[in-house]
Amino acid sequence: MTITVPAGAQAPAAGRRKKPAVALTGPDRIPRPSQGWYRNPVTGDKLRRVTTILDQGEPNPALMFWSANHTARLAIDSLPRLLANSRTSEEREESYDWLRKGHVRMKDERADVGGAVHRVIESTILGTPMPMDIVNDPELAAYLRHFQAFVRDWEIVFEASEMVVANPDEGYAGTLDFLFYSRLIARLLGVPSETLFKGDTKTGGELDKKGVYPKAALQMAAYRRAQVCWLRSGEQIPMPAVHSTGIVLHLRPEGYRVIPLECGDAVFDAFLQVKKVADWTSGLSKTVIGSALQLPTLDTTKAAA
Template identity: 65%
Template sequence: MTNTVQAGASAPAAGPDRIPRPSQGWYRDPETGAKLRRVTTILGQGFPKPELVFWAANLTAADAFATLPTLVSASLRPAEREAAYDWLRKGHIRKKDERGDIGSAVHDLVEAHVLGEPLPEALLHDPEMAPYLENFLQFVADWEVVFEASEMTVGNFADGWAGKLDYLFRSRLIAAALRVPADTLFIGDTKTGGELDEKGVYPEAGLQMSAYRRAEVAWLRDGSKVPMPAVHSTGIVLHLRPEGYRPHPLLCGDDVYEAFLHVQQVAEFKRVLSKSVVGEALALPATVTERAA
């Protein structure tokens, strides 16, 4: 479904404007008007990530020691103190934005390759992107990967969510490693964070892929809507870094999807019900106050 997967009888071409687009945590189906919660928003609001607290604290400490003379000098000048404090406390935001920019750029490179389109000119000549592209192409060659969809929007109207999966693919070598039929269709995702020898692939990626696997429908690039093809209950996360790559199998079967639905409930609690759980502090009735006086 490069979108090229033939997933049953496809609907007549309706134009790309029929593909739901994300906006403020939602997808809206232009055809039906239905609002579907964005999968990444559900995971962001409903899945705890305690490791991010330690990551942010470590990053702040590293920034502080790296700029210690400047911070000490700023602390002696009230006019500079607030700006230095603000810079220090937002270090994790700067780093997250930087990683997000790299991740988005890598996804653009991967998508162009999968679709057989020219690589974006700005990225093609970016020396920072070159090793990512080289390692991605090495993964494709090493594992004989054949792609069948890229950046495809999928949704589940019954459970109320939608999202955009990275790609669907087949690989006889990955299938052999997992001891499944050679023509098995896998769902894949690319992660660019961390280091190859450290954490960079986390369990929530399995939750995300389990949702996409259980999509009811998928939208092709021409805007037509087709049934989501059957994919295996193990997905592949490609951990892609400048120093190399590693393909990680992640479970994304029905049991993992059940956990995703619980995460969705927590996210919905935080979005709606949590705002009315805590009431205003109670005050003693006026008669009791007067009696006490």
């Protein structure tokens, strides 16, 4: 459903409330992400996206080295192609552009796999039909098989999937992967079997080597401290209490791992610090550099006098 802005009116500034033009019903009341923000279609409030906050607020030097290593490996593996395309300036420019964007293509491919895996999980949890492009993909079939093993092995009972949550007081929102119960995980953590846990799925890296990073704890801590959430009906309800340990399902074609992450109050405080850095990066930092000063001329000196 489209929210209209009257002719001549200006769009609200970031974070400013704008009343919707029409009354919304059903799922249309659920905030949706767009350009780093979630907008509450009922109140008009804009809430910063948690993943955007983390991208802007937490430096990731490892990504720079990963990009350099990937580019170097791509160049070595593609020497015949690069040499063949080095005869003219146009060919060299084309090869340069292809090479420098190699890490972007790799990230996009991984994002495509991760997005498809999340669709597989959501369909499995909700019992809805899976898209045929996923059903017919042998690589995704391996992810699905291991996800089903996770559910069976750990006696997982799902409470929610792909649920939008928000903390209006702190100005952020996001979509958590799933909420669940597990008698076995609760026993290992020494808590009652009816304890509700947050779950997050990661599909990158390698099992037992890399793929689960501390940033995930910041993300899950932010979701844990959400104040409200939205049911699929569009109804807004208070965020249920969840345990301070979050569970990452590291899902790979070769298997899966269940990784606990501390997501308590100390981690949430760290997230708020990261949010302050993100606020600086996306806002105040863009206003602090002025234009170069010019030496005053004789005329301007007299005018000042």
